[in-house]
Amino acid sequence: MLYIISIAILLFILYASFKAKKKVSTTPLKDVIIPKHWHQLLLKNVLFYKKLTIDEQKVFCSKMVHFLNETTIRAIHFKLEELDTLLIAASAVIPVFRFPKWNYSNLTTVLIYPDYFDEDLQFDPKTKYRTIGGLVGTGRFEDQMILSKKALYHGFNNKTDKNNTAIHEFIHLLDKADGIIDGVPAVLLEKQYIIPYLQLVHKKMEAINNDTSDIRNYGGTSETEFLAVAGEYFFERPKLFQRKHPELYKMLTACFIK
Known part of the structure; x- marks a missing residue:
């Protein structure tokens, strides 16, 4: 039953994503309104951001706003929290932070699962071999990214392991920008x-x-x-x-x- 419900939700999300046109913001970075409380959240959770100068931090947040305006983030079987979206946006900005302009034209939607999942996108605790923390979709999942919330948070909580699943997947999207990964x-x-x-x-x-x-x-x-x-x-x-x-x-x- 959980499998059928999951597939139904995913098909609805795919339909909605394909029906919607991707909106690209034309607001200059300097004019973007940044929520003040983001600063403390990012200082606490994103080491890359913490190491930036004050001016660079403002640019980083502006790029996050642009990403969130252009990309749909949907939680599957749990309630999406603000920090979830901020960590995803930070993951998207980090690889392209030094680029003057960049839009992920090959991404419309990020689906975030509560846990690791298998090749059939199943994340039920009873499912074996749930080892996947993130992937860039192809075929019916074209222009989609799927992330595990556990993997997302682990990538930012562990600051010494050299691993970050979400950054990994956004680098795949950069690789795919020429048409192929x-x-x-x-x-x-x-x-x-x-x-x-x-x-x-x-x-x-x-x-x-x-x-x-x-x-x-x-x-x-x-x-x-x-x-x-x-x-x-x-x-x-x-x-x-x-x-x-x-x-x-x-x-x-x-x-x-x-």
């Missing part, structure tokens, strides 16, 4: 750097698979996952990443620091 950040990296980048990626993946790297094992499964996993590390522990992987740090800086 393939681990080659064509819209982020100048053409002459793509071959050197891939050569370095294969070298780093070999180290992961030989257990001689501190980059998470999942990054060794494909070029696609390597970009997202390395990107998590880059944003979560930048100083450590620069010290451990200076060449890769320079490459990702060229991608994300515009």
